[in-house]
Amino acid sequence: KKAINADGTSNAKDQSYVLYRLSQQQLAASVFPLGEMTKDEIRHIAADSGLINSDKPDSQDICFVPDGDYAGFIERYTGGTYPDGDFLDENGNVIGRHKGVIFYTIGQRRGIGTGFGKPMYVIGKNADNNTVTLGSNELLFTDTLYADNLNWIAFEYPESEFKCKAKTRYRQTEQPCTVYPQDRNTVRVVFDEKIRAVTPGQHVVFYDGDIVLGGGVIM
Structure with a gap:
């Protein structure tokens, strides 16, 4: 029997997106005791137990970059x-x-500067050439992406195209799409409607209801 990775009760704190890389062996040995509870419920339990951090504010940054200086960390x-x-x-x-x-990140507007005559957004980056491409917000939308470095949880490998929902960012709402296998480690994903700021190097994760099917790295 296969182990599964499913959405948590709290959408705001759900970690299924970042856990899609886990193998069957890792999932089978994992327990997620808070998956069916909300953060408020956990805080009440912590307060009743006398824990001093029961009302500690939620972190807004990556835990290992507490000062928010991501560029400096890199x-x-x-x-x-x-x-x-x-x-x-x-x-x-x-x-x-x-x-x-x-x-700079794909989709960014703040911090680019002015003087372009119209609002500009980051629509592309090329680290090899050390260039950042700017354009209008409309250029950030696409209905197609490719992904590789796949990890499937629900099955060994999809033998044919299938419909599901997917998201390309942690807090994004899952969007309807069709997944077309290209080879054993690459898929083409076509969304029913265009989505914004698809970013190479980020992850696309596939869902069937609240069950994570798998995912991969956006090319």
Whole structure:
């Protein structure tokens, strides 16, 4: 009998998206005692037990980057430096200078600067060329992505296309889509409606109801 990975009761705290990489062996040896409880219920239990952190505010940052300086963490962790470079438009024309590719994420608007004559968003990054591509918000929407480095939980491997729901970000609502296997480690995913800011290197996770089918890394 296969072990499963399912949504938690609290959508705001559900961790099924980030746990899709677990193997059958790991899931079979795992217990999630809080999966059917909300954070408020846990706080009440903690308060009744006299725990001093029962009313501690929720963390808003990555736990290992408490100061929120993600770029600084990357520089310290990799030992690398990330110099400034060119902002490009969607046609490849240089339209300005950026302060380093690690300071930008797909879909970002804040921190880009002004002077472009219209609102601009990060629509692409190329670390090899040290460029960041800017464009309109409309250019961030797509209905198709490819993913590899797959991990399937519900089955060994899909032999044919199938419909399900998927999300490409932790707090995103699952969206209807069709998954088309390309080979043993690559799929093409076509969403019923366009979604925003699909980001290479992030993860797409597939759901059937509240059950995680598997997922992969967006190419």
